[in-house]
Amino acid sequence: MRSRLRTFARAGVVAGGLGLAMIAATGVSHAYAHDGGDPSSAGCAGRATTVESATVENAHSAFGTIELRYSAACHTVWARLTLDHTQPACGNASAGYACAGASVIRDDDGRRYGCTIHQGQSQCYTPMVYDKGMTSFAEGAVDRAAGMADVRTAAY
Known part of the structure:
Protein backbone atom coordinates (compact mmCIF):
# COMPACT_ATOMS: atom_id res chain seq x y z
CA MET A 1 0.00 0.00 0.00
CA HIS A 30 -2.51 39.32 -20.37
CA ALA A 31 -5.57 40.67 -22.18
CA TYR A 32 -6.14 44.37 -21.50
CA ALA A 33 -9.15 46.56 -22.27
CA HIS A 34 -9.57 46.97 -26.04
CA ASP A 35 -7.20 44.06 -26.89
CA GLY A 36 -8.58 42.54 -30.08
CA GLY A 37 -11.17 45.27 -30.58
CA ASP A 38 -11.99 46.99 -33.86
CA PRO A 39 -10.65 50.58 -33.83
CA SER A 40 -13.61 51.98 -35.80
CA SER A 41 -16.45 50.30 -33.93
CA ALA A 42 -14.80 51.02 -30.54
CA GLY A 43 -14.64 54.74 -31.41
CA CYS A 44 -10.83 54.81 -31.25
CA ALA A 45 -10.06 55.54 -34.91
CA GLY A 46 -11.67 59.00 -35.18
CA ARG A 47 -8.78 61.11 -33.89
CA ALA A 48 -6.01 58.52 -34.23
CA THR A 49 -2.62 59.49 -35.63
CA THR A 50 0.15 57.63 -37.41
CA VAL A 51 3.05 57.56 -34.93
CA GLU A 52 5.42 55.35 -36.95
CA SER A 53 5.50 54.20 -40.57
CA ALA A 54 7.76 52.39 -43.03
CA THR A 55 7.79 51.68 -46.75
CA VAL A 56 7.23 48.01 -47.57
CA GLU A 57 9.92 47.42 -50.18
CA ASN A 58 12.68 45.12 -51.32
CA ALA A 59 15.72 45.79 -53.52
CA HIS A 60 13.54 45.80 -56.66
CA SER A 61 10.21 47.42 -55.79
CA ALA A 62 8.18 49.42 -53.29
CA PHE A 63 4.79 47.86 -52.54
CA GLY A 64 3.12 50.16 -50.02
CA THR A 65 3.23 51.56 -46.50
CA ILE A 66 2.86 49.99 -43.07
CA GLU A 67 1.66 52.37 -40.32
CA LEU A 68 1.41 52.12 -36.57
CA ARG A 69 -1.78 54.02 -35.67
CA TYR A 70 -2.28 55.40 -32.14
CA SER A 71 -5.39 56.51 -30.29
CA ALA A 72 -4.70 58.76 -27.30
CA ALA A 73 -8.36 58.51 -26.29
CA CYS A 74 -8.25 54.70 -26.00
CA HIS A 75 -4.51 54.22 -25.31
CA THR A 76 -4.36 51.69 -28.14
CA VAL A 77 -2.37 51.00 -31.31
CA TRP A 78 -3.04 48.99 -34.45
CA ALA A 79 -1.35 48.38 -37.79
CA ARG A 80 -2.62 49.60 -41.14
CA LEU A 81 -1.14 48.32 -44.41
CA THR A 82 -1.86 50.23 -47.61
CA LEU A 83 -0.64 48.85 -50.94
CA ASP A 84 0.27 51.07 -53.88
CA HIS A 85 -1.83 48.82 -56.15
CA THR A 86 -4.70 46.40 -55.51
CA GLN A 87 -3.78 42.91 -54.39
CA PRO A 88 -3.56 40.50 -57.35
CA ALA A 89 -4.53 36.82 -57.08
CA CYS A 90 -3.09 35.39 -53.86
CA GLY A 91 -3.46 32.88 -51.13
CA ASN A 92 -3.73 29.62 -53.06
CA ALA A 93 -1.52 27.28 -55.07
CA SER A 94 -2.75 28.54 -58.46
CA ALA A 95 -1.94 32.17 -57.53
CA GLY A 96 1.55 31.24 -56.41
CA TYR A 97 1.79 34.08 -53.90
CA ALA A 98 0.68 34.70 -50.35
CA CYS A 99 -1.74 37.56 -49.69
CA ALA A 100 -0.20 40.72 -48.21
CA GLY A 101 -0.76 41.23 -44.52
CA ALA A 102 -0.01 43.31 -41.46
CA SER A 103 0.47 42.62 -37.75
CA VAL A 104 0.60 44.72 -34.61
CA ILE A 105 2.78 43.32 -31.82
CA ARG A 106 2.94 44.54 -28.22
CA ASP A 107 6.58 44.34 -27.08
CA ASP A 108 5.83 43.75 -23.41
CA ASP A 109 4.09 40.39 -23.78
CA GLY A 110 4.11 39.57 -27.50
CA ARG A 111 0.35 39.87 -27.97
CA ARG A 112 -0.23 40.00 -31.73
CA TYR A 113 -3.14 40.63 -34.08
CA GLY A 114 -3.10 40.56 -37.87
CA CYS A 115 -5.05 41.32 -41.01
CA THR A 116 -4.88 40.18 -44.64
CA ILE A 117 -5.36 42.07 -47.89
CA HIS A 118 -7.34 39.82 -50.21
CA GLN A 119 -7.50 39.89 -54.01
CA GLY A 120 -8.94 43.17 -55.32
CA GLN A 121 -8.31 45.07 -52.07
CA SER A 122 -5.51 47.51 -51.26
CA GLN A 123 -5.76 48.06 -47.50
CA CYS A 124 -6.33 46.32 -44.18
CA TYR A 125 -6.01 47.21 -40.52
CA THR A 126 -5.55 44.97 -37.52
CA PRO A 127 -7.47 44.77 -34.28
CA MET A 128 -6.05 46.95 -31.47
CA VAL A 129 -3.71 46.27 -28.57
CA TYR A 130 -3.73 48.35 -25.39
CA ASP A 131 -0.53 50.39 -25.26
CA LYS A 132 -0.55 52.74 -22.23
CA GLY A 133 2.86 52.60 -20.57
CA MET A 134 4.05 49.95 -23.06
CA THR A 135 5.50 49.83 -26.56
CA SER A 136 4.29 48.13 -29.72
CA PHE A 137 5.25 47.99 -33.40
CA ALA A 138 3.64 47.22 -36.77
CA GLU A 139 4.89 44.75 -39.36
CA GLY A 140 3.89 44.39 -43.01
CA ALA A 141 4.61 41.60 -45.50
CA VAL A 142 4.06 41.42 -49.27
CA ASP A 143 4.73 38.52 -51.66
CA ARG A 144 4.72 39.38 -55.37
CA ALA A 145 6.42 38.48 -58.65
CA ALA A 146 8.94 41.26 -57.90
CA GLY A 147 9.91 39.40 -54.72
CA MET A 148 9.03 39.38 -51.07
CA ALA A 149 9.19 42.28 -48.63
CA ASP A 150 8.81 42.18 -44.86
CA VAL A 151 9.32 45.34 -42.82
CA ARG A 152 8.47 46.64 -39.36
CA THR A 153 8.05 50.09 -37.91
CA ALA A 154 9.95 51.43 -34.96
CA ALA A 155 8.29 50.76 -31.62
CA TYR A 156 6.12 53.40 -30.02
Whole structure:
Protein backbone atom coordinates (compact mmCIF):
# COMPACT_ATOMS: atom_id res chain seq x y z
CA MET A 1 0.00 0.00 0.00
CA ARG A 2 2.79 2.43 0.89
CA SER A 3 4.58 1.94 -2.44
CA ARG A 4 1.35 2.68 -4.32
CA LEU A 5 0.89 5.95 -2.43
CA ARG A 6 4.50 6.87 -3.10
CA THR A 7 4.00 6.12 -6.81
CA PHE A 8 0.88 8.31 -6.93
CA ALA A 9 2.67 11.08 -5.05
CA ARG A 10 5.58 10.97 -7.51
CA ALA A 11 3.16 10.98 -10.44
CA GLY A 12 1.43 14.03 -8.95
CA VAL A 13 4.72 15.88 -8.56
CA VAL A 14 5.74 15.03 -12.15
CA ALA A 15 2.32 15.97 -13.55
CA GLY A 16 2.27 19.19 -11.52
CA GLY A 17 5.78 20.05 -12.69
CA LEU A 18 4.79 19.39 -16.31
CA GLY A 19 1.77 21.63 -15.91
CA LEU A 20 3.91 24.49 -14.57
CA ALA A 21 6.44 23.94 -17.36
CA MET A 22 3.66 24.07 -19.95
CA ILE A 23 2.31 27.32 -18.49
CA ALA A 24 5.80 28.86 -18.51
CA ALA A 25 6.51 27.65 -22.06
CA THR A 26 3.29 29.03 -23.55
CA GLY A 27 4.02 32.57 -22.33
CA VAL A 28 0.34 33.46 -21.97
CA SER A 29 -0.12 37.21 -22.37
CA HIS A 30 -2.51 39.32 -20.37
CA ALA A 31 -5.57 40.67 -22.18
CA TYR A 32 -6.14 44.37 -21.50
CA ALA A 33 -9.15 46.56 -22.27
CA HIS A 34 -9.57 46.97 -26.04
CA ASP A 35 -7.20 44.06 -26.89
CA GLY A 36 -8.58 42.54 -30.08
CA GLY A 37 -11.17 45.27 -30.58
CA ASP A 38 -11.99 46.99 -33.86
CA PRO A 39 -10.65 50.58 -33.83
CA SER A 40 -13.61 51.98 -35.80
CA SER A 41 -16.45 50.30 -33.93
CA ALA A 42 -14.80 51.02 -30.54
CA GLY A 43 -14.64 54.74 -31.41
CA CYS A 44 -10.83 54.81 -31.25
CA ALA A 45 -10.06 55.54 -34.91
CA GLY A 46 -11.67 59.00 -35.18
CA ARG A 47 -8.78 61.11 -33.89
CA ALA A 48 -6.01 58.52 -34.23
CA THR A 49 -2.62 59.49 -35.63
CA THR A 50 0.15 57.63 -37.41
CA VAL A 51 3.05 57.56 -34.93
CA GLU A 52 5.42 55.35 -36.95
CA SER A 53 5.50 54.20 -40.57
CA ALA A 54 7.76 52.39 -43.03
CA THR A 55 7.79 51.68 -46.75
CA VAL A 56 7.23 48.01 -47.57
CA GLU A 57 9.92 47.42 -50.18
CA ASN A 58 12.68 45.12 -51.32
CA ALA A 59 15.72 45.79 -53.52
CA HIS A 60 13.54 45.80 -56.66
CA SER A 61 10.21 47.42 -55.79
CA ALA A 62 8.18 49.42 -53.29
CA PHE A 63 4.79 47.86 -52.54
CA GLY A 64 3.12 50.16 -50.02
CA THR A 65 3.23 51.56 -46.50
CA ILE A 66 2.86 49.99 -43.07
CA GLU A 67 1.66 52.37 -40.32
CA LEU A 68 1.41 52.12 -36.57
CA ARG A 69 -1.78 54.02 -35.67
CA TYR A 70 -2.28 55.40 -32.14
CA SER A 71 -5.39 56.51 -30.29
CA ALA A 72 -4.70 58.76 -27.30
CA ALA A 73 -8.36 58.51 -26.29
CA CYS A 74 -8.25 54.70 -26.00
CA HIS A 75 -4.51 54.22 -25.31
CA THR A 76 -4.36 51.69 -28.14
CA VAL A 77 -2.37 51.00 -31.31
CA TRP A 78 -3.04 48.99 -34.45
CA ALA A 79 -1.35 48.38 -37.79
CA ARG A 80 -2.62 49.60 -41.14
CA LEU A 81 -1.14 48.32 -44.41
CA THR A 82 -1.86 50.23 -47.61
CA LEU A 83 -0.64 48.85 -50.94
CA ASP A 84 0.27 51.07 -53.88
CA HIS A 85 -1.83 48.82 -56.15
CA THR A 86 -4.70 46.40 -55.51
CA GLN A 87 -3.78 42.91 -54.39
CA PRO A 88 -3.56 40.50 -57.35
CA ALA A 89 -4.53 36.82 -57.08
CA CYS A 90 -3.09 35.39 -53.86
CA GLY A 91 -3.46 32.88 -51.13
CA ASN A 92 -3.73 29.62 -53.06
CA ALA A 93 -1.52 27.28 -55.07
CA SER A 94 -2.75 28.54 -58.46
CA ALA A 95 -1.94 32.17 -57.53
CA GLY A 96 1.55 31.24 -56.41
CA TYR A 97 1.79 34.08 -53.90
CA ALA A 98 0.68 34.70 -50.35
CA CYS A 99 -1.74 37.56 -49.69
CA ALA A 100 -0.20 40.72 -48.21
CA GLY A 101 -0.76 41.23 -44.52
CA ALA A 102 -0.01 43.31 -41.46
CA SER A 103 0.47 42.62 -37.75
CA VAL A 104 0.60 44.72 -34.61
CA ILE A 105 2.78 43.32 -31.82
CA ARG A 106 2.94 44.54 -28.22
CA ASP A 107 6.58 44.34 -27.08
CA ASP A 108 5.83 43.75 -23.41
CA ASP A 109 4.09 40.39 -23.78
CA GLY A 110 4.11 39.57 -27.50
CA ARG A 111 0.35 39.87 -27.97
CA ARG A 112 -0.23 40.00 -31.73
CA TYR A 113 -3.14 40.63 -34.08
CA GLY A 114 -3.10 40.56 -37.87
CA CYS A 115 -5.05 41.32 -41.01
CA THR A 116 -4.88 40.18 -44.64
CA ILE A 117 -5.36 42.07 -47.89
CA HIS A 118 -7.34 39.82 -50.21
CA GLN A 119 -7.50 39.89 -54.01
CA GLY A 120 -8.94 43.17 -55.32
CA GLN A 121 -8.31 45.07 -52.07
CA SER A 122 -5.51 47.51 -51.26
CA GLN A 123 -5.76 48.06 -47.50
CA CYS A 124 -6.33 46.32 -44.18
CA TYR A 125 -6.01 47.21 -40.52
CA THR A 126 -5.55 44.97 -37.52
CA PRO A 127 -7.47 44.77 -34.28
CA MET A 128 -6.05 46.95 -31.47
CA VAL A 129 -3.71 46.27 -28.57
CA TYR A 130 -3.73 48.35 -25.39
CA ASP A 131 -0.53 50.39 -25.26
CA LYS A 132 -0.55 52.74 -22.23
CA GLY A 133 2.86 52.60 -20.57
CA MET A 134 4.05 49.95 -23.06
CA THR A 135 5.50 49.83 -26.56
CA SER A 136 4.29 48.13 -29.72
CA PHE A 137 5.25 47.99 -33.40
CA ALA A 138 3.64 47.22 -36.77
CA GLU A 139 4.89 44.75 -39.36
CA GLY A 140 3.89 44.39 -43.01
CA ALA A 141 4.61 41.60 -45.50
CA VAL A 142 4.06 41.42 -49.27
CA ASP A 143 4.73 38.52 -51.66
CA ARG A 144 4.72 39.38 -55.37
CA ALA A 145 6.42 38.48 -58.65
CA ALA A 146 8.94 41.26 -57.90
CA GLY A 147 9.91 39.40 -54.72
CA MET A 148 9.03 39.38 -51.07
CA ALA A 149 9.19 42.28 -48.63
CA ASP A 150 8.81 42.18 -44.86
CA VAL A 151 9.32 45.34 -42.82
CA ARG A 152 8.47 46.64 -39.36
CA THR A 153 8.05 50.09 -37.91
CA ALA A 154 9.95 51.43 -34.96
CA ALA A 155 8.29 50.76 -31.62
CA TYR A 156 6.12 53.40 -30.02
